[in-house]
Amino acid sequence: MTSHTSTHDGFEDRHDRPAGNPNPPPEPDPGPGESLGREAWRRLRQNHAAMFSLGLLVVITIACVAGPWLSPWGLADVDWNAFGVPPTLEGMHLLGTDANGRDLLTRTLYGGRVSLSVALVATVVSLVIGVLYGAISGYVGGRTDNLMMRFVDIMYSLPFMFLVILLMVVFGRNIFLIYAAIGAVEWLDMARIVRGQTLALKRREFIEAAHALGVKDSRIITRHLIPNTLGPVIIYVTLTVPKVILLESFLSFLGLGVQEPLTSWGVLISEGTDQMQSAPWMLLVPAVCLALTLFCLNFLGDGLRDALDPRTR
Amino acid sequence: MLTYTAKRLAMAIPTLLIVITVSFFLMRVAPGGPFDGERQLPPEIENNLRAAYHLDEPLPMQYLRYMGNLLQGDFGPSFKYKDFSVTQLILQGFPVSLELGGLAIGLALIIGLPLGVIAALRRNSTVDYMVMGIALGGIAVPNFVIAPILALVFGVLLAWLPAGGWNGGALPNLVLPVIALAIQQIAYIARMMRASMIETLGSHFIRTARAKGLSERQVIWRHALRPSMLPVISYLGPAIAGIITGSVVIEQIFGLPGIGRYFVQGALNRDYTLVMGTVVFYGVLIVLMNLVVDLLYSALDPQIRYDD
């Protein structure tokens, strides 16, 4: 971090953190030279809920990546003696089998790979595009803002299903396509939210002062505007993840997403719903995995928000 | 403000024009056509049908024809629901979706906003954790799971409410679908409200207000609440447009005559006219809702101005 940067970070601090503020409690000033990332990480480590969630997410990810190799059953292996059986040690179906006689644990782990990667990619795409787009639109304002937001309106209104069908025709059946398609619609909400925040922020003293001091616009946006929108952004990201995972299952149902025998948590949940009265484990297993992941992401998101909060730096 | 609104409304026309044009061609390049079904038609009959719907003309010609009809307010007959025009279908179904969606949004705001505020004020307390835990549950359980459970438990097993049907919008028929629609929105709104309230409470001007010696209640009501609404409002604009245009899942599970299914079925049946009808309808709603949101911004935060 150059001295130039720290001037501006400090500058923001001066204007936005008056003395005697009880909430949040003042943190000890970071030593000079400590980078933004390392400092945030230090703060995050102090948040037990966030760290526990992070640990659990890592465990879930490792299980999904490595777990299938340990399972005696493959993704498509059918146990002809066990169609839709509840969890049992017989045949080592620890979480039962699905209606096609395939091991549910194995399939849930495989499904986790798809769902977690869809969530990761689509969310990152929506985050990057949405935040930058929204911040630029709101900050520049005027005609640019108007044009950029009308483009968002257009994207909202286009029939999403045809967009995906067409992508599929052009690029073939490709799982990365799903990620792209989902990311391509999910950034719209993010852009609207960030733009709204930016409109409110850009009249604040610290932004106008930075402007007056001749700080480049790109720097104001990345250093001052975006960090101050992080609260809603992080929360919206944690809301986007379940949306994306379930949207993927809808696309798969239409034949536009993952194809059998591959599966995803969203697909497993929707299949499980069909059987929920006669075979509740088919719904519970993937649903619990999804819920657990969301809870973790949520606590991690809250922790990250606090750790990255520019005002408490 | 009036000039701004007028300008925005004027801009809606080119916006919608682009939406219509892109959608029209997007839809027509997609594989599969309106006559591809289980019973394959003899080529002669299919040709007759294509001619009847002018599908035998070159695409640009069809586009001009469609735009010409649209200018006269004619969305054309549905390909799939042959006895109805697209306008009829939307006019018949929209009041149902509007009522369900409107009630669901209302319910979500009434419950979600206070929950979010309370959680923010009691940050990291038991109340906060409980509220956010429940909200997360609402987010994690998709409505295609929640709706059949509601129908089964309250409709069939307890028999407190009808398990489905519209029945002209009678109150008992509305309860379950509205709840199923609202749960997720409550969760979203509460989560976003909490986050943005926390953000606002930590900001400079609230601390100034506190320093001036205003009571906590005044600080919250006069100063914190309105700017905290911004992200929620940003989210709500498109969300409302989505919710009042119905949900295919809710409509199927509760057997409701809304328009949500047309968005999915229209596309699946390659019902070209119906798809275009829903696109135009939804596009208008999106443009309007986002305009309302932008106007609300400056109402909520006087610092936000639209200069030109």
Added chain:
Amino acid sequence: MRLTTLMGVGALCALLATGPLPAGAGEPDEAAVLHRANGAEPSSLDPQLGTGSWESNITGDLFEGLLARDAAGELIPGVAQRWDVSADGLTYTFHLRENARWSDGTPVTAGDFVYAWRRLLSPELGAAYAYLLFPVANARAINHGEQAAETLGVQAVDEHTLTVTLTRPTGYFPELLAHPSTFPVPEQAIRAHGSRWTQPGNMVSNGAFELTEWVSHGHITARRNADFHDAAGVSLQAVTYYPIDDARAALNRFRTGEMDMIDSVPTDRLDWARRSMPRALHVSPMLGTFYFAFNQREGSVLTDRRIREALNLATRRRIITERITRLDQPPAWSLVPDAIDHYDGPRFDFADSPLEERMARARQLMQDAGYSPAHPLKLTIDYITNPETRRIPVALAAMWQPLGVDVTLINSDAAVYYAKLRQGDFQIGMAPWVADYNDASNFLDLFRSGVPNNHSGYHHPAYDRLMAEAGETLDPGKRARLMADAEQRLLDDAALLPLYFYVRAVMVSPRLTGWQENPLDIHPSRWIRFRSGTGQ
């Protein structure tokens, strides 16, 4: 204020629709109204435009053809009281009942049939089922726009006498006359209202019921038609049809008594229904075959008969019907369902062989064709996104794996799927077929060269010859034998992969009588009544 308006609207609709109240809640005055769950929203209530059972269930109640069906699905006189057939089987003379009336009071005449049939065949209407009348002289040419409608082989001799001339003897011709596509349509209403003639208020019909209300995707209500010739025999005051496309939703509403009849049962609730509602559950065979088509167009690997036979051998049909679909459908070892009348067809010769034997033979065939687990054959199966059948291709892939067949599954939405089928852009594709009429030819015609629904591109001159000869044959026994010979060819060629014959699971309230299981799954509301003291 909002609430009161809502309630006002609700009350109004309830008055009009006698809305779905829980069972037994009806006041004694409220006459018997049948609440029927009906699969899907009709595409049209024009009897000539419908293609699905969800349409013919309604149009069959609203209109009546020359022939009708009783509760058992058997043919009975409809508008025609009786008919004579000439010795050569080419001329039918129908004598129409004098008391047949449209719901506006005007008589149903022979001229109405002439008008309706010409309309059905007109190229402009583009009716998918126009082909049902192709046995009638010049019908095909008229439908293809090559001949004037007036040349159709149907004449109104007088108000109540109709003569029909066929191109060639057609034993099953009377069957076609009970299909809604051949029913009369009201010229007066169509002239007055154009394409809007099917709206309530515009529609005039001649069946047991007349249309009173239609809320798209909500409900359709028809009340008893006082002008119907057998109005006295109709017990129901009204029928309301609900387009419920979710089987679980239908079951829920049946259990609460909102529905009196539902036309599907979710597969995972079947065992439960067998135990808890045995009196309401009806599982009965239907005239339909669920099979997969092998693409046998030039260039396809499936032109190799050995592969087709091996796949047939390795398919364990019982597992599919017992564990996947769970409806215990009869496994299909041929194309034509057993329930088809006047036909006794062949079966695969290995139908009763034990699995090991079949697998050994299949492996051998695959080896001969040059494939083995070490050198697998790559195949694709295309199927439609349909919750009831999507698990079958998954099971097939697992069953064929030991043969050295490596299957890629491709699931598409229906429009894309059928477009691929039409273009021959597939290897193995799901092909459900439910009969339009009770005759083996309705199935066997699917494999004649160049017909629209011949998805496989199967082409065999000897097969076409046998079918053509059967079409010319008047003697039912001889005709059946010719068709059985043709089917034998099909099986010898392993031209298709039949899986099972359709079975339908439905629920009918035990309070109803006059509903009978039948293989056509046609249940006119006209025969249905509430047991005394249960619904009225």
